[in-house]
Amino acid sequence: MTSTMGARERRRHEVTAALLAAARRELARTGAAGLSVRAVARDMGMAPSALFRYISGRDELLTLLIVDAYDDLGGHVEDIERTVPRADLRGRWRAIATSFRGWSVAHPHEYALLYGSPVPEYKAPAERTNPSGTRVTNLLAALGMEDPIAPPRAAIPHMPDADELKALAVAADVPRMDGERLVSGLLAWTALVGAVSSELFEQLGEPVARLDTLFDATVALGEWLLFGEPQEESAGSPA
Amino acid sequence: MTSTMGARERRRHEVTAALLAAARRELARTGAAGLSVRAVARDMGMAPSALFRYISGRDELLTLLIVDAYDDLGGHVEDIERTVPRADLRGRWRAIATSFRGWSVAHPHEYALLYGSPVPEYKAPAERTNPSGTRVTNLLAALGMEDPIAPPRAAIPHMPDADELKALAVAADVPRMDGERLVSGLLAWTALVGAVSSELFEQLGEPVARLDTLFDATVALGEWLLFGEPQEESAGSPA
DNA sequence: CCCAAGTGCGAACAGTGTTCTTGAATTCCT
DNA sequence: AGGAATTCAAGAACACTGTTCGCACTTGGG
Numbered sequence: 001m002t003s004t005m006g007a008r009e010r011r012r013h014e015v016t017a018a019l020l021a022a023a024r025r026e027l028a029r030t031g032a033a034g035l036s037v038r039a040v041a042r043d044m045g046m047a048p049s050a051l052f053r054y055i056s057g058r059d060e061l062l063t064l065l066i067v068d069a070y071d072d073l074g075g076h077v078e079d080i081e082r083t084v085p086r087a088d089l090r091g092r093w094r095a096i097a098t099s100f101r102g103w104s105v106a107h108p109h110e111y112a113l114l115y116g117s118p119v120p121e122y123k124a125p126a127e128r129t130n131p132s133g134t135r136v137t138n139l140l141a142a143l144g145m146e147d148p149i150a151p152p153r154a155a156i157p158h159m160p161d162a163d164e165l166k167a168l169a170v171a172a173d174v175p176r177m178d179g180e181r182l183v184s185g186l187l188a189w190t191a192l193v194g195a196v197s198s199e200l201f202e203q204l205g206e207p208v209a210r211l212d213t214l215f216d217a218t219v220a221l222g223e224w225l226l227f228g229e230p231q232e233e234s235a236g237s238p239a
Numbered sequence: 240m241t242s243t244m245g246a247r248e249r250r251r252h253e254v255t256a257a258l259l260a261a262a263r264r265e266l267a268r269t270g271a272a273g274l275s276v277r278a279v280a281r282d283m284g285m286a287p288s289a290l291f292r293y294i295s296g297r298d299e300l301l302t303l304l305i306v307d308a309y310d311d312l313g314g315h316v317e318d319i320e321r322t323v324p325r326a327d328l329r330g331r332w333r334a335i336a337t338s339f340r341g342w343s344v345a346h347p348h349e350y351a352l353l354y355g356s357p358v359p360e361y362k363a364p365a366e367r368t369n370p371s372g373t374r375v376t377n378l379l380a381a382l383g384m385e386d387p388i389a390p391p392r393a394a395i396p397h398m399p400d401a402d403e404l405k406a407l408a409v410a411a412d413v414p415r416m417d418g419e420r421l422v423s424g425l426l427a428w429t430a431l432v433g434a435v436s437s438e439l440f441e442q443l444g445e446p447v448a449r450l451d452t453l454f455d456a457t458v459a460l461g462e463w464l465l466f467g468e469p470q471e472e473s474a475g476s477p478a
Numbered sequence: 479c480c481c482a483a484g485t486g487c488g489a490a491c492a493g494t495g496t497t498c499t500t501g502a503a504t505t506c507c508t
Numbered sequence: 509a510g511g512a513a514t515t516c517a518a519g520a521a522c523a524c525t526g527t528t529c530g531c532a533c534t535t536g537g538g
Contacts, residue, residue: 008484008536015485031359033272037526047487049527058526090397109359116356118440120270120348130444155394157469158329158459164452171449183456186443187430190457193442194433201357203432204425205369210410213403217422218429220397225460230396247505247515276495286518288497297495 016054018044020064027065032113037061059122062113066124067132069110074135076103081139089146090223090230096139097192097219104196111200115193137189143226144177144185155228188222255293257283259303266304271352276300298361301352305363306371308349313374315342320378328385329462329469335378336431336458343435350439354432376428382465383416383424394467427461 022043026035037058041048055061080099084091104111114133118124160168165179177185195218198204199211261282265274276297280287294300319338323330343350353372357363399407404418416424434457437443438450 006536012484032356034359036524038524048525049488049529050486052527053485112356115436115440115442117271117351120273155468156459156463158462160452160455160459164455168449168452183453186453187456187460190433190437190453191426191430191460192433193437194429194431197354197436198429198432201354203354205365210407213399213407214422214425214429216399216403217426220395220399221426221430221464223397224395229394251515275493277493287495288519289517291496292516 012054019051019054020068023061023065024068027109027113028107031109032062032065032119035061035065062119062122063124063128065110066113066129069107069114070129070132070135072107072110073100073103073114074132077136077139089143090227092143093140093188093223093226094219096136096143097222098215100136100192101196101199101215104200108200111196115197116201140185140189141177144181184225188225191218191222191225251293258290258293259307262300262304263307266348266352267346270348271301271304271358274300274304301358301361302363302367304349305352305368308346308353309368309371309374311346311349312339312342312353313371316375316378328382329466331382332379332427332462332465333458335375335382336461339375339431340435340438340454343439347439350435354436355440379424379428380416383420423464427464430457430461430464 019040022040023035026040026043030036030039035058037051038048040061041051055064077096077099081092081095084095086092113119160183162179165183167179169177169179169182195215199215204211204214258279261279262274265279265282269275269278274297276290277287279300280290294303316335316338320331320334323334325331352358399422401418404422406418408416408418408421434454438454443450443453
């Protein structure tokens with residue numbers, strides 16, 4: 001970062017970067033639970049004990065990988081979401097959802113690390129993972145903040161009443177959003193995570209080709225949850 | 240099983256049962272990734288090598304635990320679902336969803352084993368896990384087969400059209416169910432899994448008290464997906 | 479120039495899954 | 509009943525893991 005950097009310091013940055021790169025390779029190969037410090041050391045041609053000059057242990061390596069994966073995912077989704085015109089709220093949602101799924105199927109082990117079972121004996125430090133971990137949900141929140149549209153969805157019977165939703169809203173740290181909008185966003189989000197998890201973790205016995213249309217249905221459901229019935233606009237083919 | 244069982248055979252059954260019990264304890268304590276054959280052996284006062292007379296290795300131990308957990312969960316949900324009158328389809332769905340969540344929060348490590356990230360280097364043999372793993376989804380499928388109600392849900396815009404849903408239906412091995420019903424059930428199911436996973440794996444920063452109302456919303460969404468608007472019946476308090 | 483800091487390495491410890499051998503206990507057969 | 513065959517539990521061993529420690533060595537700053 002600083003332009004004046006001693007050779008020593010620069011080398012340290014290089015080694016740190018190589019370490020993280022090797023760890024990423026190892027994670028993509030064997031997954032989080034099978035991640036081995038010694039394998040990382042082998043991959044970069046160093047003794048295992050040498051790595052402990054750069055990381056405090058396996059836990060910090062996991063933390064590094066988590067924020068790295070969160071940032072990779074967040075950047076990917078942000079890049080694609082930025083593509084669609086700001087006024088097209090439904091398109092922005094679809095871009096978020098599909099790019100989220102796209103990154104996930106391309107990086108299944110990273111997805112499992114972020115949204116799958118937590119690694120036992122390890123608790124991610126929230127102060128380090130939070131900024132990167134909320135990037136994609138922040139996109140969703142920004143979508144929910146947009147004023148013009150977003151009709152509330154009272155069409156669903158047996159929904160928790162307005163008071164409870166209000167309590168949900170104040171509990172969350174999104175004070176400017178009312179309960180109906182917040183619960184819509186949360187439902188769309190958890191449905192999205194559930195669809196991707198079910199697909200990647202292979203809880204569905206169906207052939208893969210049909211998973212696409214099932215995911216399309218999930219996206220449509222989320223869109224309806226967020227924005228309701230479309231209001232008399234162009235009805236082109238949504239492909 | 241057979242009434243005439245030699246002492247040797249009986250002892251083998253006892254040891255096998257004790258082994259599975261110890262493995263369950265260990266799983267509940269440390270989770271699947273932290274499960275240790277040696278710890279199980281210690282717990283039952285045996286040498287680690289002795290266990291290999293009863294299991295072929297760590298993988299079979301995992302398989303045993305998986306079908307055991309699936310059966311425990313399936314039995315729990317079935318028992319509660321049986322409670323509500325058969326004609327009350329919406330109540331049956333709600334019973335399935337809430338009991339599914341109830342078991343999951345009571346057995347987080349088992350839930351992670353079943354619906355979380357798959358253990359690396361391990362692939363569950365479908366012929367052994369399938370019968371137990373489909374018990375709760377079978378309950379859902381039975382709900383979808385019921386004739387009287389179940390209006391299709393074309394209200395959601397941008398849904399995949401009928402042809403694609405038909406293809407989804409014939410791809411699944413549920414031939415008697417049409418595409419609309421099948422996709423409704425699948426959406427309700429993946430949304431349910433997503434809600435429970437997000438809650439248990441702590442992807443939501445909200446306080447725990449509000450998770451209840453968020454889950455209520457998920458249940459309501461699933462109910463609407465499966466059965467649509469209620470048709471002029473008793474409007475008692477749904478608590 | 480020289481000393482202190484930073485760096486890499488090898489050995490070592492405790493733990494893991496798994497295999498093999500060895501010896502004892504039990505069952506089976508005649 | 510006695511000998512043979514099978515089953516069982518245990519111990520030692522191997523290859524692997526995360527981690528610590530002490531020892532050498534390079535390097536940068538006063």
